[in-house]
Amino acid sequence: MRSSIISSLFALVGFVLFIQCSNSKPSRGQALYETHCGNCHLNNGQGIGTLMPPLKNADYILENRADLACIITNGLEGEIEVNEITYNNPMLPITELSEVDIVNILNYIQAQWYPQESVFSISEIKDQLENCN
Numbered sequence: 001m002r003s004s005i006i007s008s009l010f011a012l013v014g015f016v017l018f019i020q021c022s023n024s025k026p027s028r029g030q031a032l033y034e035t036h037c038g039n040c041h042l043n044n045g046q047g048i049g050t051l052m053p054p055l056k057n058a059d060y061i062l063e064n065r066a067d068l069a070c071i072i073t074n075g076l077e078g079e080i081e082v083n084e085i086t087y088n089n090p091m092l093p094i095t096e097l098s099e100v101d102i103v104n105i106l107n108y109i110q111a112q113w114y115p116q117e118s119v120f121s122i123s124e125i126k127d128q129l130e131n132c133n
């Protein structure tokens with residue numbers, strides 16, 4: 001009797017935790033993305049015309065995976081081509097993000113638009129930041 005009460009309690013606690021975790025609150029990565037990237041690249045990642053390049057389905061992201069953390073912390077300047085469109089507007093450095101924030105943002109981008117690519121680890125990001133050009 002007693003053990004069945006205890007196991008129902010555990011089941012209840014588990015259920016409550018499950019509900020809390022599966023509600024639609026945005027993930028940390030999504031919240032950071034929308035605060036720090038979405039105003040230019042848009043929350044849907046599509047960019048703005050020839051002013052802001054897309055982060056969604058961008059060949060540039062696939063070809064420059066090793067530079068992504070440095071692009072965020074140091075910005076990017078000069079002509080680039082993304083999906084055959086030329087962009088040339090500076091992206092300013094975003095310096096207030098921690099390494100963990102950057103991992104969360106890049107994994108949000110990866111999960112949303114590049115599910116076929118591997119996730120980013122903190123050591124990959126540390127490595128990138130130590131080797132910025």
Ligand code: HEC
Nearest residue numbers: 036037040053054058060061076077078087088089090091
């Ligand atoms: C104030 C506007 C602005 C913000 C905020 C911004 N970017 Fe950018 N981003 C740009 C612009 C403009 C370029 C094009 C740079 C160039 O022409 O050399 C760019 C280029 C890029 C590129 C390379 C091109 C591409 O589309 O793949 C990546 C990757 C990128 N940004 C990621 C991010 C991420 C991640 C964030 C948030 C942490 C972010 N940007 C925040 C304006 C912004």
